[in-house]
Amino acid sequence: MRGGENKFTLKSYKKLFESLYPQLCVFAYKYLNDLELSKDFVQEVFLKVWEDKISFKNENHATGFFYKSVKNKCLNYLKSKQYKTTERYELANLEDYETEEFYMTEAVTIETTAVIEKAINKLPEKAAQVIRLSIEDYTNNEIANKLSISINTVKDHKKVAYRKLRSFLSFLTVK
Amino acid sequence: MDNSNKIKPLSEELAASLIKNEGNSNLRESEIFDTETQSQMLSKIKTGEYSNLLKEIETKKDWKVIEKKIEKRSKKSFKFWPYAAAASIVLLVSVAFVFNKADNKDVDFGEPVIVNNNIKTGTDKATLTLEDGSTVVLEKGQDYKSNNISSNGEEIVYQPVIKHAGKEINKPVNYNMLTIPRGGQFYIQLSDGTKVWLNSESKLKYPVTFNAGETRQVELVHGEAYFDVSPSTNHKGAKFKVYHQSQEVEVLGTEFNIKAYKDENHISTTLVEGKVAVSTESVNELLVPNQQLHLNLETKTTSKATVEDVYNIIAWKEGIFSFENKPLKDILNVLSRWYDMDVIIENTVQKEERFIGTFNKSNSIEDILIAIKSTGFINTYEINNKTLTIK
Numbered sequence: 001m002r003g004g005e006n007k008f009t010l011k012s013y014k015k016l017f018e019s020l021y022p023q024l025c026v027f028a029y030k031y032l033n034d035l036e037l038s039k040d041f042v043q044e045v046f047l048k049v050w051e052d053k054i055s056f057k058n059e060n061h062a063t064g065f066f067y068k069s070v071k072n073k074c075l076n077y078l079k080s081k082q083y084k085t086t087e088r089y090e091l092a093n094l095e096d097y098e099t100e101e102f103y104m105t106e107a108v109t110i111e112t113t114a115v116i117e118k119a120i121n122k123l124p125e126k127a128a129q130v131i132r133l134s135i136e137d138y139t140n141n142e143i144a145n146k147l148s149i150s151i152n153t154v155k156d157h158k159k160v161a162y163r164k165l166r167s168f169l170s171f172l173t174v175k
Numbered sequence: 176m177d178n179s180n181k182i183k184p185l186s187e188e189l190a191a192s193l194i195k196n197e198g199n200s201n202l203r204e205s206e207i208f209d210t211e212t213q214s215q216m217l218s219k220i221k222t223g224e225y226s227n228l229l230k231e232i233e234t235k236k237d238w239k240v241i242e243k244k245i246e247k248r249s250k251k252s253f254k255f256w257p258y259a260a261a262a263s264i265v266l267l268v269s270v271a272f273v274f275n276k277a278d279n280k281d282v283d284f285g286e287p288v289i290v291n292n293n294i295k296t297g298t299d300k301a302t303l304t305l306e307d308g309s310t311v312v313l314e315k316g317q318d319y320k321s322n323n324i325s326s327n328g329e330e331i332v333y334q335p336v337i338k339h340a341g342k343e344i345n346k347p348v349n350y351n352m353l354t355i356p357r358g359g360q361f362y363i364q365l366s367d368g369t370k371v372w373l374n375s376e377s378k379l380k381y382p383v384t385f386n387a388g389e390t391r392q393v394e395l396v397h398g399e400a401y402f403d404v405s406p407s408t409n410h411k412g413a414k415f416k417v418y419h420q421s422q423e424v425e426v427l428g429t430e431f432n433i434k435a436y437k438d439e440n441h442i443s444t445t446l447v448e449g450k451v452a453v454s455t456e457s458v459n460e461l462l463v464p465n466q467q468l469h470l471n472l473e474t475k476t477t478s479k480a481t482v483e484d485v486y487n488i489i490a491w492k493e494g495i496f497s498f499e500n501k502p503l504k505d506i507l508n509v510l511s512r513w514y515d516m517d518v519i520i521e522n523t524v525q526k527e528e529r530f531i532g533t534f535n536k537s538n539s540i541e542d543i544l545i546a547i548k549s550t551g552f553i554n555t556y557e558i559n560n561k562t563l564t565i566k
Contacts, residue, residue: 010245011315012537014238022232026225035228039237046241064179104178104207109216111186112193113225119194135193136221160448165194166486 008050017046020063023114024070030106031074031097041077045069067107123161130157178207193220287544288557294540297375297513299329301361304352306383313361323366323384324351333366336384348382355398358515360491360536367391368405369415372492374398375512376436387411394418399434401492402426404449422470425452431462432489438508442470445488490533497533503553506530507565514540519564528552 008016021042028038045066056062078094096102116135120128126147133143140158144151188201202213219225300314303326311319317328323336331353355361355377363371366384369391373379377398385391388411395417404415406428417424419435422442429449435442444453446462453460453468458477460468465485469478482488483499490497496513498506504526507518513536520526530550534543540563544556557564 010242013245014242017238017241018234021234021237022229025232026228029228035231039232043237043241047244050245060180060183063183064177064181067182068177068179100178101208101212104182105212105216107179107182108186108189108202108208109219110225110229111182112189112216112220113223114229115186115190116194116220116223117226117229119190131194132223134196162195163485166484 013050016062020066021046023110024066027067027106027110028070028074030110031071031078041073042070045073063111067103067111071103071107119165123164127157127161127164130154131161134158181205181207189220287541287548287555288559289541290557290559292541292558293560294514294516294558294563295358296537296539297358297360297515299361300356300359301331301373302354302356303331304354306349306351330362330364332364333383335366335368348384348386350380351383352378352380352396354378356515357512360513365391365393365405367410367413367415370403372401374400374491375515385410385413388413391415392418395433395435396420397435397437399432399436399491401430401432401489403430404428421472422453422455425454426450434488436512440472442472443488444468444470445482445485447485447489491536494536495533496536499531500529502527502529503547503565506532507563510540510543511563515561516540517562519562521564521566525553525565 024042024045025035025038028041029035032038032041049066049069054065056065075098078097120131123131126149129147130143133146134140138146140151140154143154147154185201185205185207189199192198192201199213199217202208202216208216298315300312303311303313303319305311313319313326313328313331315328317326319326319328319331323334325332325334353361353363353373355373355375357376359375361373363373363379363381365371365381371379371393375398377400378396379393379398379400380396381393382391391410391413393416396419400417402417404426407413407415408428415426415428417426417433419433419442421435422444424431424433424444427450429451430447431449431451432445432447433442434445444451444462445467446464448464451462453462453470455470455477456475460477460479462468462479465482467480467482467488469480471477487497487499496509498509504520507520510516511518530547530552532546534546540558544563547553548556553565555566557566
């Protein structure tokens, strides 16, 4: 790969930021239980990566790197003196937080939710409602009842949704 | 063990299969989570436990904070490191090009010759022509504001103009024009809420405001545009019409694509959703979703066909080029507009070779050429200034 054209510009870094920032904040919140602090930490990680000119092999690598960095930052904070002096300390179950299982479970749950939200946001309102219910395991019949529409309309909305998300879904499965 | 790199592919695959109601086998196959954890994760995802929290995060606002800090700090570091290039994080963008024939010939590959590569990846840019004929250049970093118009240099939005009740006088409409150069693309929202994506080398003429109840009229002078028309029901039943020198499309609120390039001898109108009527000199045709009307500008004849995959036609507005079984010459013609380059294909047989391929518009031209070359159907290529020669 030639480097020349592929440096992170402010524009491409903004894209990366927009694609990861919300879920990283929610992810940090799972450790810190403080949304403002979570945002600050995630922002600091983004600044550090930019300044250190860290390079990534691909998008999976980049995503993994950010999750891992945010996790480490949160854990370091939870272990710090500064935090131990606050009253919230007792609430934190540090040993659980430090496990790989907690890390991966939260990361995948939150990232998947973010991907789904991104997809649903691309849809017209009705189709979005149908897909949301369908993800919650409602059958076509139940969705039809809930939204007071016919089963065929439910099916049509699903078709519209799959067509609209075609690029999204096929790109995901091609990998 | 560190599974960080699996977070993204695992999540994307899981999201896709949940949306398509295809279960969650990949979570099981990953062998990272035990059965109980899997079911807890699924229940949280399905009920959208984190959805509301995600929505609370103000990404755009917070980026501004980061952007300011980055700009401030990079100025600082410049003093110390005059030679330091910009941050060099390299993201590999996936380029997939597959040749549509199974047999791969053995060819002697030549090394590409690159002399003074001036071929740049396209960006968001346009020239706005106001009703008095004056022009404004729109590109990143160039904000523009006036009356009901605002642009951040990456898109332009016309706000609806609220008229005083009772005194609704329909004035003659003023027209603005948006010209997208080669190597550009742009998004515009008209004052009625209609959204238009404009591809490279395109020109759109449209009213600054629409008169209530009157037919809304815009003109695609040339080029390619995707319209997501605000429904007539929101505008006292006012129809929406897209004119072109050779045809007219009448719509009632729908999504469709028109491709009418100057250097092509045909116009294609493709309907994605809703209903449109296309009239030319000789015919008046109704289209249903997934249908395409092809107007041959030389013979003035039309043909209507169902498009197998409408996505290939409108992918450009999502930042993707998707070619399904297209001759190399057509692919390179599309690329020449986005990368603003001249293309020479030396071998006439190669011109007609067909490819299947998808790639991101953010790729550099060389990434794409390497992928095409890897199919073995071109020997090599040369870039000299803004000219690409396929050998």
